[in-house]
Amino acid sequence: MKPIVAIVGRPNVGKSTLVNRLAGTNDAIVHESRGVTRDRSYHDADWNGREFTLVDTGGIEPMKSDDVFSTSIRDQALAAAEEADVVLFVVDGSVGVTEEDESVARMLKRVKKPVLLLVNKLDNPAREDERLWEFYSLGIGDPRPISAHHGHGTGDLLDEVVSLLPEEGEDEDDPYPDALGVAIIGRPNAGKSSLFNKIIGSERSIVSDIAGTTRDAIDTYVERDGRRYRLVDTAGIRKKSTVYENIEYYSMVRGLRAIDRADVALLVVDSGVGMTEQDQKVANLAIDRGCALVILLNKWDLLDDDYKREQALDTVNRRMTLAPWAPILRISALTGRSVEKIWKLIDAAAAERAKTISTSALNRFLTGLREFGHTVVDGKRRLRMHYVTQTGTNPPAFTFFVNHPDLVNDTYRRYVENRMRAEFGFEGTPIRLYFHKKH
Ligand code: GDP
Ligand code: GDP
Numbered sequence: 001m002k003p004i005v006a007i008v009g010r011p012n013v014g015k016s017t018l019v020n021r022l023a024g025t026n027d028a029i030v031h032e033s034r035g036v037t038r039d040r041s042y043h044d045a046d047w048n049g050r051e052f053t054l055v056d057t058g059g060i061e062p063m064k065s066d067d068v069f070s071t072s073i074r075d076q077a078l079a080a081a082e083e084a085d086v087v088l089f090v091v092d093g094s095v096g097v098t099e100e101d102e103s104v105a106r107m108l109k110r111v112k113k114p115v116l117l118l119v120n121k122l123d124n125p126a127r128e129d130e131r132l133w134e135f136y137s138l139g140i141g142d143p144r145p146i147s148a149h150h151g152h153g154t155g156d157l158l159d160e161v162v163s164l165l166p167e168e169g170e171d172e173d174d175p176y177p178d179a180l181g182v183a184i185i186g187r188p189n190a191g192k193s194s195l196f197n198k199i200i201g202s203e204r205s206i207v208s209d210i211a212g213t214t215r216d217a218i219d220t221y222v223e224r225d226g227r228r229y230r231l232v233d234t235a236g237i238r239k240k241s242t243v244y245e246n247i248e249y250y251s252m253v254r255g256l257r258a259i260d261r262a263d264v265a266l267l268v269v270d271s272g273v274g275m276t277e278q279d280q281k282v283a284n285l286a287i288d289r290g291c292a293l294v295i296l297l298n299k300w301d302l303l304d305d306d307y308k309r310e311q312a313l314d315t316v317n318r319r320m321t322l323a324p325w326a327p328i329l330r331i332s333a334l335t336g337r338s339v340e341k342i343w344k345l346i347d348a349a350a351a352e353r354a355k356t357i358s359t360s361a362l363n364r365f366l367t368g369l370r371e372f373g374h375t376v377v378d379g380k381r382r383l384r385m386h387y388v389t390q391t392g393t394n395p396p397a398f399t400f401f402v403n404h405p406d407l408v409n410d411t412y413r414r415y416v417e418n419r420m421r422a423e424f425g426f427e428g429t430p431i432r433l434y435f436h437k438k439h
Contacts, residue, residue, distance in 0.1 A: 002044075002260060003052045003165045006084035008077035008108075010100045013092040014120040018148035019043055019056045022158065042256060042285075047158040052165060053256075055080055077104050081111040083254060086164045088157075089140060090148075093119040093131045097138065105138040114164045115140055118157070123147045176221055179228035180350055183262035183291070185255040185282055190268040191298040194333035196220075196231065199342075224343060232258045255282050263353065263394065264346050264428075265291040271299045271330070272308075274315030283323065290395045292349035292429040293326040296342065301332040325421060327428050349428025353395050357424055362388050362398070365423050374415060376407040383407040386438045397432035408435045 007015045023043035043054045081087045089108055091101050108115050117140040119132055125145070135143035146153035184192045200220060220231040259265055265286040269275050275295075286293050295316060303309045316328055327345050331338040366388050376383040387401040398420070402408065416433060420426070 003085040004055055004083060004257070005045075005052050005086045005088060005161055005165075006055045006077075006080035007088045007090060008080050008104060009090035010092075010098065010104070013090045014148040015056055015090050018088070018090060018118070018120065018146070018154075019054050021148050021151055021154055023054055047162050050162045050165065052085075052161070053260075055084065055256075078107050078111070081108060081113055081115075083257065084113060085166055086161055087111070087113050087115045088118055088161070089115050090118045090120050091135060091138075091143075092121055093135075093145065094121040096131070097134055101138060105140055109139060116157070116160065116164075117141060117143045118146050119143045120146055120148050122152070123150055125152050176228050176230065179221055179230040180264065180346070181230045181232050181262040182346060183232045183255070183258035183265045183286075184268060185258055185265055185286065186268035187270070187273075187276065187278055187282075190270045190273075191333045192268050195266075195268055195296070195298065195331075195339070198333050198336060198339050199231070227347075229346070232261045256285055259286045259289050259291055262291055264349055265293050266342065266346070267293060267295050267326075268298050268333075269295060269316065271297045271312040272302050274312050275319045276315075277319075280319040283320065283326070287323055287430045290430060290432075292346075292353045292395070293323065294342070294345045294349055294428060295320070295326050295328045297328060297330045298333055300330040300337060301335050323430070325427055325429070345428065352426050353429035354393050355396055355424075355426070356393060357390055357396070357398075359389065361424075362390065365420065368423075369416070369419060373419065374412070376409065376412050378404075378407055381407060383412070391434070392432065395430045395432060396426065397434065399434040399436055401438040402435050403438060405435045405437050 007019060009015055023045045043056070045052055045054050077089075087108060089104065091097070117135060117138060119135050122131060122145040125147075132143050132145055144153060144157065146157060148154070184196055186192050199222065222229045222231060265283075267279060267283055267286070269279055283293060283295070297312055297316065300309075300312075303312060313328070317324075320326060327349070329338055329341060329345060331342070333339065366385055369385065381404050384403045385400050386403070388398055391397045391399045400416075413433060413435075417431065420431065420433075
């Protein structure tokens, strides 16, 4: 699990500019997920080999129409800070201290996390001092001058961020490293804790408090038919007491952390509400991060007529057009309906995610694709696929060697993926396709 660095501050101070500068070209996940999601609220960063995840709170604003809660900047910043290992508090040096800055600062003082105060838009290093002084009044320590735009100060900043991250391997006290990681994710009130408790109540389970963590990660191991599962919890499901339980954003960041440590994600959807945009985002995050995905339409017991049932299923189908391979199960965490069946889907998805395809089968597939498939033509250039090989598992990854990789667009990529799924299955798991130039 990578440490999280949250970037907070009011709109327009330069948070996204800073994220782009810090994440630089290492934005592998965002790049890989082209065509899956264009949401850039989290970013992988790497500084001298130390990896972490940057979370840009600004990227999640404004809350969309299907979110009941409109949260203040302060609340969002608080939610982000609660989940982060290091907080970067960005203010605008060309404007000076504002009331909103002060409100965020007061809140950050109560959060016991390292906070760096960054005074942005100080583009001219020679002139920075005079503007810096007033930011001492925020009481967050030494203000650091930066220019997200020009990059001044960002190298030093990264050094400092990395020095504040928790020791690597601190959390890797896993008593059963071979257990399958399962994350229960979804919006507030979807029924995650009910499901968790139902599962725990009916199976042999062992709670493992991982000692010495700063992060409140409490995993529960479940043993079933000789197989071990690790139910990933980032304190959210078990301890439902925080005031911030209702903040969508908070559950999103928490979901992201859980996903990071899971092989299979169970997305719990409230059937009465149907699948929302937020659910779709979280599903995409799971897919981007290579998790297998099972969709659980929970509270099915509440849908008392066919029309409502159809509507609920409809919302899933509409929102999951890019991942129609995710199995959907109708359950009730309350009555226990079909909860038992979840295990089968977890096992099946995990098996597909670990699957390898033989080279000969891949070659046959490629021959079929050449003979009976579409290709891409651009003027005189025609895409030719020379060779394919499996380059990864968990999730399965395949590299195609082609003559002109730049001809591969989203449509073609999707077409090849659909053909592969028709041939090899992969139900419940994302697959990765790479197209490289053949030398
Ligand atoms: P966010 O809302 O906090 O994410 O802010 P943005 O990153 O979108 O930046 C808001 C505006 O400030 C944009 O017009 C940026 O180009 C500008 N900006 C960001 N960083 C700097 C900087 O270091 N110097 C200057 N002069 N402008 C900046
Ligand atoms: P969480 O916020 O996702 O952890 O959701 P909870 O597990 O706390 O559930 C929210 C509410 O929905 C609670 O009042 C539960 O009793 C209720 N609930 C959860 N699952 C079901 C279900 O399958 N059917 C019904 N009728 N209610 C449910």
